[in-house]
Amino acid sequence: MIKARGLARRFVARGRTVNAVKGVDLDVQAGELVGFLGPNGAGKTTTLRMLTTLLKPTEGTATVAGHDLRADPIGVRGRIGYVAQGGGTAPECTVANELELQGRLYRLSKADAIRRGTELADQLDLAGLDKRLTRTLSGGQRRRLDIALGLIHSPPLIFLDEPTTGLDPQSRANLWEHIRGLRAEHGVTVFLTTHYLEEADALADRLLVIDDGEIVAEGSPDSLKARVSGDAVSLAVPEGSGGKVAEIAGRLPGAHDVSTVDNEVRFRVPRGDTAMPELLRALDAEGIQTQAMQVHRPTLDDVFLTLTGRTLRDAEQAETREESHVA
Amino acid sequence: MLRDIWLIFRRTMSISLRNPAWVMIGVLQPLLYLVLFGPLMERIVESTPGFPPGNSWTILTPALVIQLALFGSAFAGFGLLAEFRAGVLERLRVTPVSRLALLLGKVLHEAVHAIVQAALLITLAFLFFDLNAPFGGVLLSMVIVALFAITLASASYAVALSIKSEETFPQLLNSFTLPSLLLSGILIPITTQLAPDWLYKLSLINPFRYIVDAERAAFRGDMTMDALFTGCVVLAVLTVLSVTWGARTFQRENA
Numbered sequence: 001m002i003k004a005r006g007l008a009r010r011f012v013a014r015g016r017t018v019n020a021v022k023g024v025d026l027d028v029q030a031g032e033l034v035g036f037l038g039p040n041g042a043g044k045t046t047t048l049r050m051l052t053t054l055l056k057p058t059e060g061t062a063t064v065a066g067h068d069l070r071a072d073p074i075g076v077r078g079r080i081g082y083v084a085q086g087g088g089t090a091p092e093c094t095v096a097n098e099l100e101l102q103g104r105l106y107r108l109s110k111a112d113a114i115r116r117g118t119e120l121a122d123q124l125d126l127a128g129l130d131k132r133l134t135r136t137l138s139g140g141q142r143r144r145l146d147i148a149l150g151l152i153h154s155p156p157l158i159f160l161d162e163p164t165t166g167l168d169p170q171s172r173a174n175l176w177e178h179i180r181g182l183r184a185e186h187g188v189t190v191f192l193t194t195h196y197l198e199e200a201d202a203l204a205d206r207l208l209v210i211d212d213g214e215i216v217a218e219g220s221p222d223s224l225k226a227r228v229s230g231d232a233v234s235l236a237v238p239e240g241s242g243g244k245v246a247e248i249a250g251r252l253p254g255a256h257d258v259s260t261v262d263n264e265v266r267f268r269v270p271r272g273d274t275a276m277p278e279l280l281r282a283l284d285a286e287g288i289q290t291q292a293m294q295v296h297r298p299t300l301d302d303v304f305l306t307l308t309g310r311t312l313r314d315a316e317q318a319e320t321r322e323e324s325h326v327a
Numbered sequence: 328m329l330r331d332i333w334l335i336f337r338r339t340m341s342i343s344l345r346n347p348a349w350v351m352i353g354v355l356q357p358l359l360y361l362v363l364f365g366p367l368m369e370r371i372v373e374s375t376p377g378f379p380p381g382n383s384w385t386i387l388t389p390a391l392v393i394q395l396a397l398f399g400s401a402f403a404g405f406g407l408l409a410e411f412r413a414g415v416l417e418r419l420r421v422t423p424v425s426r427l428a429l430l431l432g433k434v435l436h437e438a439v440h441a442i443v444q445a446a447l448l449i450t451l452a453f454l455f456f457d458l459n460a461p462f463g464g465v466l467l468s469m470v471i472v473a474l475f476a477i478t479l480a481s482a483s484y485a486v487a488l489s490i491k492s493e494e495t496f497p498q499l500l501n502s503f504t505l506p507s508l509l510l511s512g513i514l515i516p517i518t519t520q521l522a523p524d525w526l527y528k529l530s531l532i533n534p535f536r537y538i539v540d541a542e543r544a545a546f547r548g549d550m551t552m553d554a555l556f557t558g559c560v561v562l563a564v565l566t567v568l569s570v571t572w573g574a575r576t577f578q579r580e581n582a
Contacts, residue, residue, distance in 0.1 A: 052421055077423045088418025090410065092342045101338050105331070105422040149418065 001157050001189045002028040002051065004069075007060035008213075009046050020046040022213040023060065028191055030156065033183050035204030036193040037300065043213040044193040045085065048161050051191075052082040065157045078106065081150030081158035085165065089145055091135035095126065098134060098145065099152060106153035113152070120148040124178060140171030144178065151188070158182065160192040164199060176203055197300035207300075211308045221300065228298035228306045230254065231272030235265045236292040245290075248282050272296075331424045335432025343440065350440070353399055354447050357391040361448075361456055364514070377520025381547050384458040389468060389542040390513045392448060393535075396441040396472045397508065400479035401500055403437050404487025408496065411488065426577040434480040434573070441476035442469050461548035468545040471562060475538055478566045481573030488576045511536040516543070537561040 004026040011018045021043040028034050038044050049055040051064055053073040061068070067075035089098055096117065103113025121127050124144040134142060143163065150158050163179065164172040180203065182188040194200050200207055201221045209217040209224070217224060237245045242260040249267050250258045252275050258267040269275045272295035283290060305311050343349070365387055372383040379386060410416050419429055449465060452458040487496055510533040515521060517530040530536045541558020549555065 054417065054420060074423050077421055080421075082418075082421045084414045084417050086414045088414035088416075090342065090413060090415045092345055093338070097338070097341065101334060102418075102422070104334055105419065105424045107423065 001030045001032070002026055002062070002064050002191065004051065004062035004064075005060055007047065007050055007057050007062055009043075009050055009055060010058045019213055021050070021057075024210070024213075024215055026051075026062075026208065026215075028189060030189050031183065031187055033179070033190045033203060033205050034192070035200040035207045036191065036210060037195070037197070037200045037207050037304075038193075038210035039195055042210045044195075044210055045161055047210070048082075048159055048191075048193055052080060052159055053077055054082075065155070078153070079155055079157065081153070081155040083146045083150040083158070083160045083163065085161040087142060087146040088149065089134040089142060091133065093134055094130065095121070095132055095134060095137070095145060096130035099130075099148060102149045103152045108153065116152055116154070117148070120151055123181075124148050125174075138171075139167055140174060143167060143171070143175060147175075147178065151182075155188070157189045157191065160190065162193055162195070164194070164196070172199075179203060197304075201300055209304065209307060211304075216307045217303070224300065224303045225298045228302045229256070230268040230270045231298065232266065232268055232296040232302070233272050233275070234294050234296075235290050237263055237265055237288065237290055239263060241288050244286065245283065245288060248286065249279060251282075252279060328425055328428055331428030332432045332435065335419075335424070335429055336435045339433055339436040340439070343436065350443055350447070353395065354444050354451075356398075357395050357448055358451060360391055361387070361452060365456060368514075375521070377518050379516055379518065379543060379547075380549075381543075382457060382459065384452060384456050385460060385546050386516060386543060387514070388449060388452045388456075388458050388460075389546040390539055392445045392468065392472055393475065393511075393539050393542050394508060394513055395444050395448060396476045397479060397504060397535075399441055399444060400437045400476040401483050401504055402497075403433075403480040404483035404496060404500075405493070407433070407484050408487050408491065408493055411491065427574050430481065430484065430570070430573050430577045433484070434477045434570070437480035438473040438476045441472050445469060445472045460546040464545045464548040464550075467550075468542050471538065471542050471545060471558070474562050474566050478562070478569040481569040485569075485572045485576040507533055507535045511539040513539060516540075534561050534565055 004024060007021060007024045007026070008019070009021040011020055024043075024047055036044050036047070046055065050057045051062060051069070053069065053076050057069070061070065063069065064076045065079035067079060069076060093101075096114075099117030099121065100110070100113045103116055104110060108116060118130075121130065124147060126141060126144055126148060129137065129141065134145060137145065147158075147160070147163070150160075160179070164175050167175065176199070179190060179192070183190055192203070204221065206220055207218065207224060208215050217227070233249075235245060235249070242263060242265055245265045246258050246260045246267075249255055249265060252269055254270045255267050255275070256269075258265070260266075276293070276295065280290070301311055365384060368383040368387055372378050372386065407416070416429075420426065446469070449458070449460075483500075486499065490496060490499070510517070510530045512518075512530065517527055517536065519527055522530070537554070537558040538561060540554040541562070544555040544558070
């Protein structure tokens with residue numbers, strides 16, 4: 001559905017060159033739900049804007065939905081849906097008008113545009129809102145309208161840029177259901193960007209992790225987590241026993257990265273669940289009473305940390321790149 | 328292409344028809360000129376040599392029509408910036424619709440807007456003031472107003488999309504509209520007898536002056552006069568340049 005090779009984009013702003021995307025290779029098969037994960041400014045939106053013909057790549061080639069990005073952008077536009085990060089509804093338009101206009105711009109007849117609009121409104125819980133001005137919709141409703149607009153011409157492929165940013169948790173969970181439904185019930189290939197790890201985890205079959213304009217990892221959420229070596233364990237121990245506990249923990253098979261901070265001992269071990277009973281017996285034998293313990297399965301945040309050496313949150317804070325100005 | 332232009336035009340129209348009051352509010356300012364400034368000019372025109380032929384209303388009304396179109400259309404870029412911020416523009420640019428159609432649909436709406444306002448103002452001037460203009464001439468003046476609105480709206484869109492700043496845009500507009508209005512003799516025609524030589528010469532480099540002259544000639548029904556011909560040529564050139572500029576900006580990525 002998408003095949004990109006060496007896609008790159010350079011911006012020149014105020015005499016400085018910014019390599020927003022530095023040669024991205026992408027393969028997305030029909031029917032996949034692929035997540036594009038990375039901190040703000042990593043190049044997600046720029047890549048998406050290239051794949052949706054809004055931005056010309058400075059280098060590289062791509063075929064999107066069967067059409068060549070450079071040779072036939074109009075062919076690409078007719079076969080994809082795109083839902084931008086901030087949406088794209090006019091506040092003073094009614095829901096029905098927006099749906100009809102969008103359908104007709106995609107070359108549907110008036111009757112077809114209206115029929116398809118109604119169908120999508122039903123499907124996305126927007127039924128009965130057709131006479132409402134879009135500015136009077138709730139955030140979740142407006143977002144679903146944005147998605148309906150992107151689907152009006154029944155494209156085989158839809159791009160969603162940060163679909164749940166700014167939504168409350170309930171609307172977000174609801175939108176996740178709809179996005180899963182797109183693929184499950186309608187066979188739409190979905191390519192979405194997100195900087196929410198839990199979203200990538202919950203939705204995507206496969207993830208592409210992008211950092212600083214380059215794809216740094218690719219795989220299913222589970223296979224990516226497996227790259228992080230093991231579960232993180234932390235133990236709260238009695239005053240003064242930290243050194244001893246760390247020594248015992250270090251003897252567990254495969255334990256590593258042992259550290260002691262105040263009265264907390266942390267380490268990593270391949271299987272936290274099976275290592276715990278063994279550790280507790282050894283500590284018991286030494287007469288040390290642990291006060292609390294936690295085992296963390298690796299999160300995508302850990303994945304990001306392992307891959308790039310910083311957490312996603314740090315990456316966001318360090319984000320002062322010009323992408324937002326020039327892109 | 329025509330279908331796309333029509334779709335965009337209809338949409339823009341339906342949005343502005345939601346607030347038809349704005350058309351009236353726009354006409355209010357030139358109406359004030361007619362009421363509060365027009366009578367003053369009546370005596371001046373009668374007693375001062377150097378004015379173009381026709382009574383004061385025939386001189387003032389066409390100029391106000393142009394001024395109205397100028398203010399209406401030059402600020403069209405504001406609406407576009409709002410659409411840009413809301414992501415509407417990008418959403419439309421991802422559809423197969425031609426980008427030229429996006430521009431033309433919008434500027435045609437501005438043209439219709441300007442014609443409706445002009446018609447309203449001229450009707451009022453006919454009914455309540457001593458405006459005396461042939462029907463054919465007024466009709467021709469409408470064509471001039473429509474083209475003028477298209478020219479300004481295209482340029483306004485191009486500028487708005489290039490600077491993308493709601494703060495800078497009005498300042499830029501003001502620094503442009505006021506001198507072009509004054510230098511086109513909007514209230515008192517800049518003629519050889521009325522103006523000092525340097526001001527007259529300066530006004531000659533302002534393309535809008537020819538359009539105001541043409542509009543006045545049309546109101547006089549003076550189809551033979553040079554002013555009309557010159558004005559139309561200037562306007563045609565400006566329209567072509569400006570629409571090309573607008574179209575290029577719409578086609579450019581990142582716009």
